[in-house]
Amino acid sequence: MIGRHPFHLVGEKYMKAVADAAGGIPVLLPALGDSGDIEEVLRHLDGIVLPGSPSNVEPHHYAGSPSAPGTLHDPDRDATTLTLIPRAVQMGVPLLGICRGFQEMNVAFGGTLLQRVHEVPGHMDHRDDETADLETQYGPAHDVRLEPGGLLNTLAGVDQIRVNSLHWQGVERLGQDLVVEARAPDGLIEGFQVRNAPRFAVAVQWHPEWQAMSNTFSRALFAAFGAASRERAQTR
Numbered sequence: 001m002i003g004r005h006p007f008h009l010v011g012e013k014y015m016k017a018v019a020d021a022a023g024g025i026p027v028l029l030p031a032l033g034d035s036g037d038i039e040e041v042l043r044h045l046d047g048i049v050l051p052g053s054p055s056n057v058e059p060h061h062y063a064g065s066p067s068a069p070g071t072l073h074d075p076d077r078d079a080t081t082l083t084l085i086p087r088a089v090q091m092g093v094p095l096l097g098i099c100r101g102f103q104e105m106n107v108a109f110g111g112t113l114l115q116r117v118h119e120v121p122g123h124m125d126h127r128d129d130e131t132a133d134l135e136t137q138y139g140p141a142h143d144v145r146l147e148p149g150g151l152l153n154t155l156a157g158v159d160q161i162r163v164n165s166l167h168w169q170g171v172e173r174l175g176q177d178l179v180v181e182a183r184a185p186d187g188l189i190e191g192f193q194v195r196n197a198p199r200f201a202v203a204v205q206w207h208p209e210w211q212a213m214s215n216t217f218s219r220a221l222f223a224a225f226g227a228a229s230r231e232r233a234q235t236r
Contacts, residue, residue, distance in 0.1 A: 014051045014098070017209035021219050022047075022226030033079040038087060046236065047094040047200075047229030050081060050101025052207060056169055057082075057103055062112040071115075082108045089197050094228035096221070097203030099167055102192075105203045109175025109194070117170045117188065124186045126205075128166040138210040141165035144182040144190045151202060152181040152191050155220040163190070163206035170205065200228035 001007070008030045015026040024047065032038075055074040059067055061082060067073070081101075085108035088095055097105040103113055118125040128137040140162040146153040153159065171189040174180065182191030182204065194201035202225075208218035 010051055011209075013207075013209045013211075014049060017212040017218070017222050018049060018226075021212040021222030022229065023223075024226055024229055029080075031074065031076040031080045033076040038080070038084050039091075042084070042088055042091050042093050043236075045093055046233040047096070047225060048084070048088055049225070050085070050095065050097040050104055050203070051209070052099030052101065052166075053077070055100065056115070057100070057107050057113065059113070059115065062107050064112060064115065067115065078104075085109075089194050089201050092198040092232060094200040094225055094232055095194075095202070096200070096225045098209060099205060099207060102203035102205045103169055103171075105194075105201075106171050106175045106178065106192070109178050111175030111178065112172040114170045114172045116168055118168065122186060123170075123188060124184065126165045126167050126170065126184070126188070128164075137166060138164045138207060142184060144184055144206070146182050146191075147180055150179070150181045151193055151224075152204075152221075155224055156217050161217050163204075163208075164210060166207060167205055199232060200225055 008028060010028050018024045018026040053074065055072040058073045058075060058078055059065060061078060081104045085105055107113065114120055117123050118127060141164050143160050143162050145160050146156055148159065174189060174192065177195045178192045179195045180189055180192050184190050190205040192203055208221050212218040212222055
């Protein structure tokens, strides 16, 4: 809501990353819920970024316990993306999931989520300081270990990178046909790809869109997504 009216919005940082680092033209796809023909929409898209959001996937989608009071939800987005994700993969539409998008992709493939990672014994506090300035909130927070021989490992050219961390929720059980690509020091899954996807289908828990052009790995990640999207455009 902005004022008393509902809006469909996407953060500028995602659009700039798509334009500058992926070389694409960002177009907002509204959360149509059950009212839109998702397959028809997918026929006209070259690639999809599933961005982060203040809202969380409603836990009934993965048989989770009710959310804590005050948790934000977006049922129309859930209805749109949880249907769109598996069909997009089947149709060869490149996907890049970020933060909420990472969690959506896990749920779409039958996985479950931890709703409050910082309260789970053995896990770090992955939240940011919401009272800090943006540079601090989105600053490097911890390392992630990249799975040897994985796509992210190949893109990075190293076994470990440092990332930001601004999330409460995380993967509890990994979805079917998803392959781990990165883990935090506490073992929490921070990156995966879809096994045997016909094109790029990758998700990360951190925010590579933040100042993407100044981060070597972020540029490589978005460039790979952009290349897959251009390939899709040429064959579509």
